[in-house]
Amino acid sequence: MTQFDTIIRNGTIIDGTRSARFKGDLGIKDGLVAAISKDGLDPAAAAEVIDADGLIVAPGFVDLHTHYDAQIQWDPYCTLSGWHGVTSLVLGNCGFGFAPVAPENRDRVMLSMSRVEAIPFDSMKTGMLWDWVTFPEWLDSLQRMPKGVNVISYVPVGPVMIWVMGLEEAKRRDPTPEELAEMCRLIELGMDAGACGWSVQKLGDGFTSVQRDYDGTPMVTDMMSNDTCLAFAEVLRKRGEGHIQITQAREDIYEDLQFVEKLAEVSGAPVLFNVVTANNYHPRQSRRLVQWAEKAQAKGNKVYLQAVSVGNDNTMTFADFNLLDGQDDWREVTLGTIEERKAKMQDADRRQRLRDDYDHGRMPIVTGPIKHFVVKEVVKPENKQWEGMTLAELGEARGCHPIDALLDLIIDEDLQTVIFTPVFNDDPELNREIFSSEYTVPGVSDGGAHTKFVTIGRYTTEFIADFVREKELLTLEEAHYRLSCLPAKMSGFIDRGTIAEGRPADIVVYDYDELHSTPQEIAHDFPGGEWRRVQKAVGYRHIMVNGVETFRDGDCTGKTPGKLLRHGHA
Ligand SMILES: [Zn+2]
Numbered sequence: 001m002t003q004f005d006t007i008i009r010n011g012t013i014i015d016g017t018r019s020a021r022f023k024g025d026l027g028i029k030d031g032l033v034a035a036i037s038k039d040g041l042d043p044a045a046a047a048e049v050i051d052a053d054g055l056i057v058a059p060g061f062v063d064l065h066t067h068y069d070a071q072i073q074w075d076p077y078c079t080l081s082g083w084h085g086v087t088s089l090v091l092g093n094c095g096f097g098f099a100p101v102a103p104e105n106r107d108r109v110m111l112s113m114s115r116v117e118a119i120p121f122d123s124m125k126t127g128m129l130w131d132w133v134t135f136p137e138w139l140d141s142l143q144r145m146p147k148g149v150n151v152i153s154y155v156p157v158g159p160v161m162i163w164v165m166g167l168e169e170a171k172r173r174d175p176t177p178e179e180l181a182e183m184c185r186l187i188e189l190g191m192d193a194g195a196c197g198w199s200v201q202k203l204g205d206g207f208t209s210v211q212r213d214y215d216g217t218p219m220v221t222d223m224m225s226n227d228t229c230l231a232f233a234e235v236l237r238k239r240g241e242g243h244i245q246i247t248q249a250r251e252d253i254y255e256d257l258q259f260v261e262k263l264a265e266v267s268g269a270p271v272l273f274n275v276v277t278a279n280n281y282h283p284r285q286s287r288r289l290v291q292w293a294e295k296a297q298a299k300g301n302k303v304y305l306q307a308v309s310v311g312n313d314n315t316m317t318f319a320d321f322n323l324l325d326g327q328d329d330w331r332e333v334t335l336g337t338i339e340e341r342k343a344k345m346q347d348a349d350r351r352q353r354l355r356d357d358y359d360h361g362r363m364p365i366v367t368g369p370i371k372h373f374v375v376k377e378v379v380k381p382e383n384k385q386w387e388g389m390t391l392a393e394l395g396e397a398r399g400c401h402p403i404d405a406l407l408d409l410i411i412d413e414d415l416q417t418v419i420f421t422p423v424f425n426d427d428p429e430l431n432r433e434i435f436s437s438e439y440t441v442p443g444v445s446d447g448g449a450h451t452k453f454v455t456i457g458r459y460t461t462e463f464i465a466d467f468v469r470e471k472e473l474l475t476l477e478e479a480h481y482r483l484s485c486l487p488a489k490m491s492g493f494i495d496r497g498t499i500a501e502g503r504p505a506d507i508v509v510y511d512y513d514e515l516h517s518t519p520q521e522i523a524h525d526f527p528g529g530e531w532r533r534v535q536k537a538v539g540y541r542h543i544m545v546n547g548v549e550t551f552r553d554g555d556c557t558g559k560t561p562g563k564l565l566r567h568g569h570a
Contacts, residue, residue, distance in 0.1 A: 004029050004046040005547060008509060011052030016059040016485040016498035018477050026057060028505045031547035031561070036501055052509050055541055058480045059499050060087025060506035061460040062487040064272065064441060065245070065306055067117045068448035069097050069153075070110075074127035074527050076560050077148035077550060080457030081447045084517075084537045087506035087545045088150040088493050088565070089447065091142075094211070094247045094274075095200040095221035097156035098128070099138035100163045100186065106130055108167065109159065115214040115322050117449035122528030135159075135186070136193035139564060147562030148550045150506070150570075152491065154199035154245060155190035157183070157232060158221045170220040180231055187235050194566025196492045197242035197269065198232055200224070207326040208249040210366055216325065216335050226259055233267035241567075243270040243490060245306075249365065257292050264301035270490050271301075275444055277308035278430035281363065286434050293439045304490060307434055309442040310462045311423035314367060315376060315520060315533060316453035319415040323366040323450070329353045330364075338415055345407045355403045358391075368424035371402060375409070377418035383409060432473045441487050451532035458517040458535045465515045465539075476512070494568035504570075505547035508540055515539030546570075 004027040013036070014021045027035035027046065035041060043049045063086040068078040072091070075082075081089055091097070096117060101109050110128070114121040129145075132138040135155055142151060161170040164182050175183065187198055203209040203222045213219055236242045244263055248256050257273075264271040276289045289305055296303040314323065319338055324330035333344045333354075344350060363369050371392045378387055386394055386409060394409070395402030410417045425431075434440050445457040460483055467473045474482075488497025495503045518536045526532055536554065543551040548561035563570040 002045055002047045003027070004034060004041070006048045006050060007041050007043060007046040008050045008052050008057055008507070008542075009041070009043065011055055011057035011509060013499065014056060014058045014477055014480045015500065016480045018481045020477060021056075026499070026505075026507070028544075028547045031504060033499060033501055033503055033505045036499065050509065050542055052541075054511070055509050056476070056512050057499070057507060057509050059484040059497055060508050060543065060545065061085045061483045062087070062491070062493060062497055063089040063443065063445050063447060063460070064487045064491050065093050065274065065444040066091060066447035067093055067096065067119070070113065070119050070124045070128055071448040072142070072147065072151065073129050073145060074123070076146045076562065077556065078447060080455060080534060080536075081445055081460075082148050082543075082550065083554070084458055084460045085508040085510070085540055085543055086149060086445075086460060087508075087543070088152070088488070088496050090152055090154065090196065090491055092154040092156040092195075093199050093245055095156045095158040095219070097138075097153070097159055099132055099135040100159055101133065102163065103130075103133065105162070105167075109162075111214040112219070116211045116219055118320065118322055118453070119449060119451060120526060120528065120530040120532075123526040123530045125528060127527035135190040135195070139193050139195075139566065143564040146560035147564070148556075148560050149545060149562045150493070150496070150565050151562065152194070152196045152493065152565045152568065154197055155187050155195045157187070157198050157200050157224075158219060160186045161220045161224065167220065171217065171223050174225050175228060180228060184231060184235050187232055188239075191235070191239060191242055194564070195242070196568065197236060197244055199245040200229060201247040202229070202250075203247065204250040206251050207362075208251065208365055210323050210326045210364070212322070212325045212331070216331050229263065230266050233263050233269070236267040236269040240268070241492070243272065243492070245272045245274065247274040253288075257289075261292075261296045261301050261303055264296065264303050269302065270304055272304050272306050272441070272490065274306045275308050276305040276434055276440065277312065278425040278427045278434060280424045280427045280430070281368070283427070283430055286430055290434060290437045290440070293437060297439055303439065305434075305437065305440045306443050307440050308425060308444050308456065309431065309435075309467070310456045310459035311426050312366070312456060313423045314421040314453045316419055316421070317416055318410050318419070320452045323453075324364050327357060327362070327364065329357065341415060342411050345411055351403065351407065354407075355401050358401075358403050367421040372422050373406070374420040374422065375417065376420040378409075379413040379416045383413065383417075428471045428473060431467065431471075435467070435474055435482065440482070441490065442482050451526070453533065455520055455533050455535045458537065461515060461517050461537045461539075464512070465517070469512065469515070492568035493565060505544055507542070507544040509542040511539045511541065
């Protein structure tokens with residue numbers, strides 16, 4: 001028997017508390033950090049010694065906003081997150097998930113998820129276990145699954161509403177007092193079983209409502225009343241535990257923020273508001289949110305901002321894309337089979353409305369201005385000449401309105417033309433402001449969602465490589481605090497998020513100068529013959545979960561040391 005299972009030697013340790021880095025050794029035993037030494041540990045005292053000379057040793061990252069609820073059933077490492085140093089993550093965001101779901105409603109909920117979070121239906125149909133019905137049974141199933149990361153889950157309130165009221169009823173009316181009491185009871189049961197709180201998406205039915213049901217209608221949570229939401233907040237006040245994640249953006253942002261603060265006041269719990277992001281075109285947007293959070297916190301209302309910190313470009317085709325769903329005509333032409341979509345794109349009246357929308361200069365909230373969309377990759381050789389053009393350039397080159405130019409091109413290619421929507425949230429000074437607030441958490445990975453057009457699960461790597469090393473927006477110590485300690489504290493990951501003796505050894509060891517994301521590529525690794533876009537990471541030498549290595553130099557070890565953390569602990 002050795003004193004330690006592993007010693008990580010001579011690393012530069014950044015412990016996640018914002019303390020200054022120091023050179024030292026870590027001794028790991030039985031999944032925990034057993035010793036931290038500046039003077040060095042005896043290498044003979046360990047079964048394995050990892051040389052970390054010249055490398056950073058830091059706490060594994062905590063990813064609060066994911067939708068791996070389906071993917072974790074076929075991918076224990078929840079990639080991209082697992083590749084990018086994430087060691088703990090939260091499932092069940094935005095009010096969406098798979099429990100409780102009556103067996104006869106399984107296909108319907110998977111259909112919803114195939115659009116609202118754009119997870120391929122055939123992957124869910126093939127890859128999901130469905131060995132649960134209730135939320136506590138879902139947690140039991142999660143506990144049994146092999147996991148390469150630690151997980152915790154919100155009670156997503158969408159399935160709770162559907163369970164009690166039925167899908168159609170829940171979309172069109174408020175619950176009766178009896179139904180409301182039953183929904184609160186189910187949230188309580190979920191909390192009893194170990195959930196970290198509850199989550200909701202409230203995007204209404206207007207142009208900010210970009211994540212919708214498979215038929216284009218709003219999700220049940222989008223239509224829920226403030227009163228229902230506040231009743232759920234009371235559940236957390238009564239228990240004195242848990243937190244709330246809310247995705248909200250409607251036409252009247254002022255009213256929205258008042259309501260979100262009210263949720264914090266009523267629940268007494270931390271409320272994680274989604275999202276703050278730099279908007280290069282409208283700098284006031286993020287400033288206003290940062291000021292709001294600061295003011296709310298000063299009043300004792302625990303409001304936090306979840307940021308989309310990484311460049312939010314999309315690489316998509318109109319066969320899959322759904323993030324223009326807030327605009328009626330764009331939603332219409334991206335619903336249905338390929339043939340139906342093409343037919344709708346030919347409709348003269350609708351084209352006129354799409355041209356008007358373009359000319360009006362309205363800016364879809366996820367993609368930025370449509371005129372900046374770029375033709376990235378064509379299918380037919382004769383269309384090669386259009387590659388690299390923005391829609392404005394395409395219209396000019398083809399001698400017609402840019403919308404007609406776009407639609408004619410993609411119809412000609414059966415909607416397989418690859419379109420790129422450029423980043424518009426990368427202004428360094430705006431990002432510096434956003435992260436100068438004590439109450440901003442980096443993210444959003446949206447891991448497991450929008451898998452055919454989004455790869456923002458790389459945010460942890462970019463936060464260090466881009467924001468710290470390239471742009472010097474914050475110190476590395478501050479970055480590690482934000483990537484691990486702050487989200488762990490917020491979400492109830494007890495004992496995680498920092499490196500300290502007696503705490504679980506969730507550790508990343510990486511080369512600071514080398515760390516970067518690889519270019520986007522297509523991976524054919526989803527069940528049901530499906531594919532997704534991915535970006536991997538270079539520079540992580542060792543990623544450890546509960547003291548066991550999951551990745552070495554980017555190669556998966558096949559070990560699954562991750563745990564379900566009920567109430568934040570194993
Ligand atoms: Zn989400």
